[in-house]
Amino acid sequence: MSIRKIIADKRDGRELSSDDIARAVQSYVKGDMSEGQMGALLMAIVLRGMTVAETTALTMEMVESGQRLDLTGIPGTKVDKHSTGGVGDKTTLVVAPLVASFGIPVPKMSGRALGHTGGTIDKLECIQGLTTQLSPDRFRAQIRDIGVAIAVQTDAMVPADKRIYTLRDSTATVESIPLIASSIMSKKLAVGADAIVLDVKFGRGAFMQDLASSQALARAMVEVGFQAGKKTVALVTRMEEPLGEAVGDGPELVEAIETLKGGCGGRSDFVELCEIVAGHMLTLGGKTESPKQGRKLARQGLDSGAGLAKFRELILAQGGDDSILGDPEMILRNAIRTPVESPNSGYITEIDAKRIGTISRDLKATWGESHRRQLCGVWLRIKVGEKVSKGEPLAHIISPPQPTVSASIVQAVQKAFQIGEQFQQFSPVLAEIIEH
16 A cells, blocks of 8 residues: 555544554655655544554554564563653652562663653763663663663664654644554563553643543553553553652652662652552562552562662662762752742642743753753752741752852742642542553
8 A cells, every 4th residue: 555545544534454554654764755744644643543453553563663672581570660751750760679679670761851851861870980871782681680770772772763753743743642652652562571560640740731631541551562462550640749859860869769768768659659650560570469569568678678779789780889879968969959938828739840840951951961960950848738837948949059049940949839728638649540
């Protein structure tokens, strides 16, 4: 079938065959299909949607466009996790070593910051000497030897997705559940894990703004995972306020390490999410019979220091300086902390996660590619549902000594907090669990 006919069929609402989708993707990667034609097909998909079969075919074709990791020689059920992105989301830094400490291999390919949301790789690279550039052989060897690796995805993996994603951005075809699902799942499937836990966020600080959209995306990805023969669970979680206390690469790394130390480290919402995600990963990996048991086991792993010990192994395996685990605040030693005072007394009713994330991103942008970027962020001193007095710090803006933080930035952070007279009960971080 000609490319023109494939575009016309989708435009008219007809279901494309797997051969049609393979023809389009392969032609585009080879350069035989123009960007205009692919842009037209993407727009037709946005307007007409895709069936589960079409979405799965598109996902698998993008996977086949590049290199795949073969982890079949590594014993045990390999479990991956993915987050759709949020403000203050440093969950991978905790759950990957935590789950691996129980003998479940965790192969994790992560990304850098996107928009107002942070990136796991940027946070991990705050550790002196640590590399996230791992060759496939080194990645596999590390999974075999210590059970966990966190690396940046190579250009050789899923090249079709990279090209299509760039085109989607320029043709206003980003907002499509099938296209988002296939983009995410193609990268997950290429890593070679046996099971996947998806953290699909919704709210003002997330990519998906409302619950219904996040539920639709979660269902689509779970279905693709099922069709691909992977055990897949999606956790629909809230992202109205920042997750935990810290926002920014260095600050989030500090909070993650403190959480791995167990005890009272970490804000309750962040610890709660880490335990939930880890609990599902432990269950999919066959360590526990239920996520509830898995969550209890995860809590034990935090309290015992097992997760922290495994994180040390990861740092050393990837060439990093593990002394940071003894004194995580050393990352922020040269930073200044500018207080943001509450303008009045009352209860915190809202914290605009997107605004906080944007401020943190803009602070980083001031320093370009300088290592001082890791000193930039916002550290919340109070969360939704808590009481605050006038003049009490709502947060501290973390930044390098020069230039000093302007009054406008302080005001911007202050405006992210909504203060009311009545106590407002906060909602649990987990809204729904979706599985096949």
